[in-house]
Amino acid sequence: MHGETLPIPQIQPIRATIVLPQVTDAELSRFADLIYSQTGIRVSPQKKMLLSNRLRRRLRDTGVTSFGDYYRHLVSLPARHAEWDAFLQEITTHESFLFRDENQWTWFRRHLTELGGLGAKPAATGLRIWSAACSTGDEPVTIACSIVGCLPNYARWRPHVLGTDIGLDTLQKARAALFNERAMRLVPPEYRSRFFIRLPEGPQWQARPMITDMISYQQHNLLEAPREKNFDVVFLKNVLIYFDGVSKQRVIEHVRAAIRPGGLLVAGAAEGIGELVRDYERMQPWLYRKPE
Numbered sequence: 001m002h003g004e005t006l007p008i009p010q011i012q013p014i015r016a017t018i019v020l021p022q023v024t025d026a027e028l029s030r031f032a033d034l035i036y037s038q039t040g041i042r043v044s045p046q047k048k049m050l051l052s053n054r055l056r057r058r059l060r061d062t063g064v065t066s067f068g069d070y071y072r073h074l075v076s077l078p079a080r081h082a083e084w085d086a087f088l089q090e091i092t093t094h095e096s097f098l099f100r101d102e103n104q105w106t107w108f109r110r111h112l113t114e115l116g117g118l119g120a121k122p123a124a125t126g127l128r129i130w131s132a133a134c135s136t137g138d139e140p141v142t143i144a145c146s147i148v149g150c151l152p153n154y155a156r157w158r159p160h161v162l163g164t165d166i167g168l169d170t171l172q173k174a175r176a177a178l179f180n181e182r183a184m185r186l187v188p189p190e191y192r193s194r195f196f197i198r199l200p201e202g203p204q205w206q207a208r209p210m211i212t213d214m215i216s217y218q219q220h221n222l223l224e225a226p227r228e229k230n231f232d233v234v235f236l237k238n239v240l241i242y243f244d245g246v247s248k249q250r251v252i253e254h255v256r257a258a259i260r261p262g263g264l265l266v267a268g269a270a271e272g273i274g275e276l277v278r279d280y281e282r283m284q285p286w287l288y289r290k291p292e
Contacts, residue, residue: 010143022052025068031055034075035091038084039166039225042249043091051148058084061086082168089167096135098179099186104266104286105146106242112150123232126158127151127239130258132161133239137174137215138183143194143235144211145187162228164220177207210261223253230260237286238268254274261292 008123023031032043055067062083064070077083089174094185099105127147131140136189140163181203184192196205220226222239234255242247252273259265265280265288267273273288280288 017224022048023055023067027071031067031069033069035088035245035247036247038088039091039221040244040248040250041091041213042243042244043236056195058083058087058090079135085168089170097183097186098138099188100138101187101269103114103165104237105142107284107287108143108266109146109150112146115212116150116152122157125230126160128228128231129159130226130228130234131161132220132226132234132236132255134165134174134217136170137163137177137217138179139163139235139237140174140215140217141177141179141207141211144207145191147214148195148210150190160233163213163215163217164226165217166221167216167220168219170217174217175212177212179205179207181205222254223247225254226258229258231258231263232260233264233266234259235266236268238264238271238273240271240273248273249276256290259290263290265287265290 025045025048028043028045028048028051035041035043051065055070056236059065059067059070059222059292060072062070074083075088084094090223095172095247102149103159119260123283129143131143134140144159147157147161151157153157163171163174178199179196184196184205192205195208197208198205218227236251243251255265256277264283266275267288269286274282279287280290282288
């Protein structure tokens with residue numbers, strides 16, 4: 001063994017994973033002001049960890065190495081750049097699923113049943129419903145399922161459901177009308193079999209054309225006036241809780257202009273809009289009728 005040269009073991013390089021800390025207070029303030037100016041959503045200091053986690057995903061996707069550099073990169077881009085859409089979608093996306101808030105959908109189906117049973121005639125514009133901040137389309141699909149399931153001769157009402165959201169990628173997912181088992185968990189069994197197709201690959205369901213054909217989608221920022229008006233019902237749920245008073249009032253003014261006289265506004269139970277719609281008839285803590 002003497003004089004024998006032993007092989008030198010190969011040392012594999014260790015690839016260090018850089019873990020960014022949370023945003024600093026100063027960075028949080030800058031991003032919060034930026035988000036507020038673009039969406040009206042106020043990010044509180046208590047959301048530091050949530051904001052940090054969501055920003056890290058944008059850093060990974062863009063290859064930018066620090067929060068400060070990403071902020072400078074973002075504000076240097078034109079307003080229509082795809083990264084703005086990705087950033088705002090990351091910040092504003094929240095969980096959504098079909099038939100969320102069951103008591104509201106119980107009311108809505110009863111309202112539609114009574115509407116058809118009373119012999120009411122559709123307006124010249126047909127039945128028009130706006131799902132604002134619709135995310136991945138769960139709410140518009142729920143609305144369409146309720147219309148087909150409860151309104152006799154629904155086709156003669158010429159129903160049109162408009163879904164809007166700030167995120168382009170979110171709207172692309174909404175148009176696909178694909179839902180996993182978690183999103184489908186509250187769908188009534190008779191609706192599941194009648195209005196959805198079970199796909200062979202993975203635990204996914206797709207809404208049938210009879211549902212999707214009555215829905216259209218548009219990109220829309222709630223701080224701006226919508227392009228369409230004269231809605232019979234507007235759903236504005238679980239979004240204004242992220243707005244401060246000034247932004248909330250601006251959104252409500254746009255929504256007010258979009259609802260026809262006598263039309264209905266369906267809000268989230270915790271939206272806190274009572275003072276902003278004092279002239280509306282308060283039918284439920286979350287349901288308001290605009291004056292004729």
